[in-house]
Amino acid sequence: MDLNVFKVPIGFLKFCGIWIPKDSSQIYKIYAYFMQILFLYIWSLMMGAAVFYQKNLIDLSSALTFFFTYFVCVIKCVNLIFKIDKFLLLIEDVKKAIKDYGLTEIYIEKHLSFGKKLFLAYWMPVVVTVGIGAIKPYIILKISYQMWFPYDPSIENSVFLFYLSATYQSVETLLYSTANVMIDTVSFIVMVYLVAMLEHLCDKLENLKRHKLINLDGSINKKKKIDNYKELLKCVNYQRTIEKLVRETERIFSKVIAVQGSFMAIILCPVIYALSIMTFPDDFMAMLTFFTYTMAMISQISIPCYYGAKISFAFDEISYSAFYSDWFYEDQKYRKDFKFVMQNATRQFKLTAFGLYKINLQTFGKVLNMAYSLYAVVKRVNK
Secondary structure (H helix, E strand, O other): HHHHHHHHHHHHHHHOOOOOOOOOOOHHHHHHHHHHHHHHHHHHHHHHHHHHOOOHHHHHHHHHEEEEEEEHHHHHHHHHHHHHHHHHHHHHHHHHHHHOOOOOOOHHHHHHHHHHHHHHHHHHHHHHHHHHHHHHHHHOOOOOOOOOOOOOOOOOOOOHHHHHHHHHHHHHHHHHHHHHEEEEEHHHHHHHHHHHHHHHHHHHHHHHOOOHHEOOOEEHHHHHHHHHHHHHHHHHHHHHHHHHHHHHHHHHHHHHHHHHHHHHHHHHHHHHHHHHHHHOOOOOHHHHHHHHHHHHHHHHHHHHHHHHHHHHHHHHHHHHHEEEEHHHOHHHHHHHHHHHHHHHHHHOOOOOOOOOOOOHHHHHHOOOOOOHHHHHHHHHHHH
C-alpha cells in the first residue's frame, strides 16, 4: 500500500487549506489559514447569525439545518488539521503491517469495490444538493442560503453585491462540501484496510491445520510443526497490531463521529418537518434540495456505522477461525501461546464514538429513530 490511494482526497484537502502537515511551507500555511478563515469560520458565524432573523418555519428549518451542517463540517476540518501528523503516522503503520504480514490486493479490492458503491450512494445526493445550491441563485436571482450579511445582498439593492454574495456561497459550498466528503473518504479507506486485515488474519489462523504437519507415512513433520508455531506467533502479533491500529483510528476520528451522530437527529428533524409542510409543485426545488440533503446526511452517518459493525464482526470471527485450526493436536507450548489469541478474541471489541456510543448499525437505527421522534414532537406542537 502507498499513499496513491489517498492522492485525490489529499490533493483536494490541500487545495482547501485543510491538509497541513508539519513540513508544509510558510507560504502554503498562510494560504491555508486564509482559506479557513474566509470559508470556514466567517461562513459559520454568518450562518449562525442568520438563524435569529428568520420569520417562518420553513426558513428557520433551512437556516438551522445548514448552520448545524457546516458547524459539523468545521469540527471535522479542525480535527483533521490538528491530527494530521497522527493520521500520517497511522497510514505508515498500516503500510508496515501490510508489508510485514503479507496482506494481498485480493482482500483489499474485495472490500474497496463494495465500499465504492456505498460512497457513490453518498456522493450522488451531495452532488445534487450542492449543485442546486450553487446554480440556483443565478437562475432565480435570489441567495440560496440564509446568511447574515453586513449589507442587503438582494439583486434589487445592488447587482454587484448580489453576484458577489452568490459567488461566495457557491464557491464555499462546492469546495467545503466536497472537503467534508473527502475527510469521510480518508477515514473510510483506513477502515477498509482494517477489515481486510482482519479477514486476512482469520484465514491465516484457519490455515493452521493438522494435515499440514503429517507426512505420507503418518509421522509428524518437525519442520512443518516449527513453521506452524512460528505462524501462530505471527498471528498473535498480527492480532495485536490490528487492535492497535483500530484504537488509533478510533482516537483520531471518534470525536468527529460523536459530534456528527449527536447533531444528526437535530439536523434531520427540521428537514423532515419542512418536507412535510411543503407542497408540490410550488416548492419543488426546495423539496428536491431537502430530500437529497436528507439522503446525503443518512449516507454520511451510515458508512462509519457500517464499517464499525464490520470491524466488530470481524474481531468476533477470529475466535471461530482460531478454534477450527486443529489446535488440539498441538503440544503444550503451542496451546499456551494459542490462549493469547483466544483470550483476546473472546473479548468484545467495539468501536466507540468518543466513549459516548458504539459505532454500529444499531446506533445508526437509534439516530434515525431519534430524528423521527423529534419530528413527531414538532409536528404535534405546530398542529
